[in-house]
Amino acid sequence: MAKTFDEINEKIKKGTAVVFTAEEVAEMAKEKSVKELTEEIDVVTTATFGPMCSSGAFLNFGHADPPIKMARIELNGVPAYGGLAAVDTYLGATEISSDRGIEYGGAHVIEDLLNGKEVLLTAKGYPTDCYPNKRIEAKVSLETLNQAYMFNPRNAYQNYAAATNSTDKTKYTYMGCLLPDFGNVMYSTSGQLSPLLKDPEMRAIGVGTRIFLGGAIGYVAWEGTQAVNSLEKHEDGDKYAGYTLSLVGDLKKMSSEFIRAAVMEKYGTTMFVGMGIPIPVLDEELMAQLAKSDEELFTYVFDYGLGNLKRPTIQRVSYAELRSGSIELNGKTVKTASLSSIHKARVIAEKIKELVKDGEFTLTKPLEKLPYNDTFKKLNTIGDK
Amino acid sequence: MIKKKIQLLFPPEIADKPFITELIKDYDIIVNILKASITGGKKGRLILDLSGKDENVKKALKYLEDSGLKVIVYTDSVIRYEDKCVECGACVGVCPSKALQMEAPDYRLRFDMEKCVLCGLCIEACPVRAISFFDDEI
Numbered sequence: 001m002a003k004t005f006d007e008i009n010e011k012i013k014k015g016t017a018v019v020f021t022a023e024e025v026a027e028m029a030k031e032k033s034v035k036e037l038t039e040e041i042d043v044v045t046t047a048t049f050g051p052m053c054s055s056g057a058f059l060n061f062g063h064a065d066p067p068i069k070m071a072r073i074e075l076n077g078v079p080a081y082g083g084l085a086a087v088d089t090y091l092g093a094t095e096i097s098s099d100r101g102i103e104y105g106g107a108h109v110i111e112d113l114l115n116g117k118e119v120l121l122t123a124k125g126y127p128t129d130c131y132p133n134k135r136i137e138a139k140v141s142l143e144t145l146n147q148a149y150m151f152n153p154r155n156a157y158q159n160y161a162a163a164t165n166s167t168d169k170t171k172y173t174y175m176g177c178l179l180p181d182f183g184n185v186m187y188s189t190s191g192q193l194s195p196l197l198k199d200p201e202m203r204a205i206g207v208g209t210r211i212f213l214g215g216a217i218g219y220v221a222w223e224g225t226q227a228v229n230s231l232e233k234h235e236d237g238d239k240y241a242g243y244t245l246s247l248v249g250d251l252k253k254m255s256s257e258f259i260r261a262a263v264m265e266k267y268g269t270t271m272f273v274g275m276g277i278p279i280p281v282l283d284e285e286l287m288a289q290l291a292k293s294d295e296e297l298f299t300y301v302f303d304y305g306l307g308n309l310k311r312p313t314i315q316r317v318s319y320a321e322l323r324s325g326s327i328e329l330n331g332k333t334v335k336t337a338s339l340s341s342i343h344k345a346r347v348i349a350e351k352i353k354e355l356v357k358d359g360e361f362t363l364t365k366p367l368e369k370l371p372y373n374d375t376f377k378k379l380n381t382i383g384d385k
Numbered sequence: 386m387i388k389k390k391i392q393l394l395f396p397p398e399i400a401d402k403p404f405i406t407e408l409i410k411d412y413d414i415i416v417n418i419l420k421a422s423i424t425g426g427k428k429g430r431l432i433l434d435l436s437g438k439d440e441n442v443k444k445a446l447k448y449l450e451d452s453g454l455k456v457i458v459y460t461d462s463v464i465r466y467e468d469k470c471v472e473c474g475a476c477v478g479v480c481p482s483k484a485l486q487m488e489a490p491d492y493r494l495r496f497d498m499e500k501c502v503l504c505g506l507c508i509e510a511c512p513v514r515a516i517s518f519f520d521d522e523i
Contacts, residue, residue, distance in 0.1 A: 049471070049473075050473075051473075051512065103514075176475045176478055176479070176510060176512075177475070177478070177479045177506065177509070177510045179478075179479060184478045184479065185478075186474075186475075186478050260471050260513055261513070262512035262513055263512055263513075263514065264512055265509045265510060270512070272471055272473070272512070272513075323489065323492075324489075325486075325487075325488060335477075335478065336478075337474035337475070337477040337478030337487070338473065338474040338487075338492075339473050339474065339475055339478075339512075340473060341471050341472045341473045341474075342472075342487075342492040343472040343491070343492050343493055344471055344472060
């Protein structure tokens with residue numbers, strides 16, 4: 001039995017679509033067959049809320065009088081890109097402030113803007129006939145900006161490594177504080193709720209897919225940076241890795257409930273991004289994937305202690321094991337903890353479910369299929385052997 | 386049996402008295418020293434977990450106060466600003482005493498003050514800076 005986007009959207013508009021979160025479906029799959037679930041369910045909602053460094057926002061300030069070509073830009077002391085048109089900028093989430101370092105960065109500026117706060121803009125330019133002004137200062141807020149849209153080059157990681165540390169010193173990483181001697185394992189994927197683990201072939205997700213981003217409607221703009229297709233077949237469950245999405249959405253409509261600035265101790269500033277995708281149940285093949293539970297989804301634990309690009313693999317683990325609070329590692333029970341919030345991901349999946357049920361969120365058929373990448377290139381630096 | 390988390394501030398005059406030994410020997414109390422420091426001017430600070438019979442703990446606290454120590458009994462060891470917390474598990478991952486936990490089915494963050502050893506690892510691990518010590522001076 002196959003359903004089309006149009007058929008499902010008709011049901012959504014009529015308010016008759018049957019919608020469940022991916023977690024609910026994983027639970028239902030213990031009692032029902034994939035065939036039954038496919039017949040019964042129209043849409044499955046997925047979500048994640050984790051730190052995603054490759055995020056930021058395009059802003060347009062409007063012109064001052066006399067005008068300036070903003071070449072050196074700071075927002076509350078955080079540098080923003082000055083290489084676009086006169087009063088456009090891109091503010092990256094991980095950019096750190098000149099005065100407060102990693103404790104206040106681009107993500108904090110974005111959060112302040114979302115909370116309705118005024119932000120101090122300082123800009124310097126080089127005078128030209130078009131733009132004679134050399135320097136300006138202004139207070140800006142989401143309201144005063146012409147456009148403010150989030151554009152995140154890499155979000156929604158399909159699957160991510162779990163991290164541990166074999167050395168005798170605490171390592172401060174983007175995966176959090178890793179305690180010495182395999183003192184903990186940190187992971188950061190929402191497992192059975194993770195959007196790209198639920199549609200790993202990206203059959204229903206593509207360019208132009210309408211999504212939930214930061215509390216507003218957003219869209220899949222493109223493949224994400226470093227997106228790579230990879231699949232390892234195992235008897236007890238396949239291991240996907242590496243696909244990512246580039247996302248866009250209106251910052252003015254977002255909320256700090258779903259976008260939060262973060263500081264990873266002794267590492268840097270980053271941003272928690274809450275996003276989710278409702279996935280149409282197109283056929284049984286897709287439902288088989290949508291119904292997968294944490295027991296059937298796997299990642300690897302890697303040693304982040306050594307600081308090399310290629311990290312030693314320690315072992316393969318299921319998300320059920322990771323979520324249980326501890327795993328066995330080299331004969332020792334090691335505590336596990338998630339960097340992405342399961343609670344927030346659930347809130348988002350529920351929210352999308354209600355929006356779809358109420359007919360307020362219809363699904364978009366991909367305008368273009370996301371490209372297939374089978375390699376992830378390394379950067380060869382001058383002098384490499 | 387009751388358990389209390391306390392802070393003792395020693396004035397310089399009595400900094401050399403063996404109060405801990407007295408707590409153990411005379412009041413039959415199990416003492417776990419969480420933090421100890423001596424600041425300039427020989428002022429001392431101890432943060433302890435005391436457990437023992439209800440009556441013994443009460444008597445011991447009174448004895449400490451009567452001896453000229455300042456005693457602060459904690460009702461909270463760390464504060465979590467719930468409006469800031471996003472309920473990731475960064476703090477859970479570093480907590481050595483299982484004071485911070487997140488478990489099925491709801492995976493909400495729970496804090497158990499009794500288990501807290503005031504190490505402060507959660508404070509630096511928290512990405513949204515939602516945790517601080519109850520007492521700034523710890």
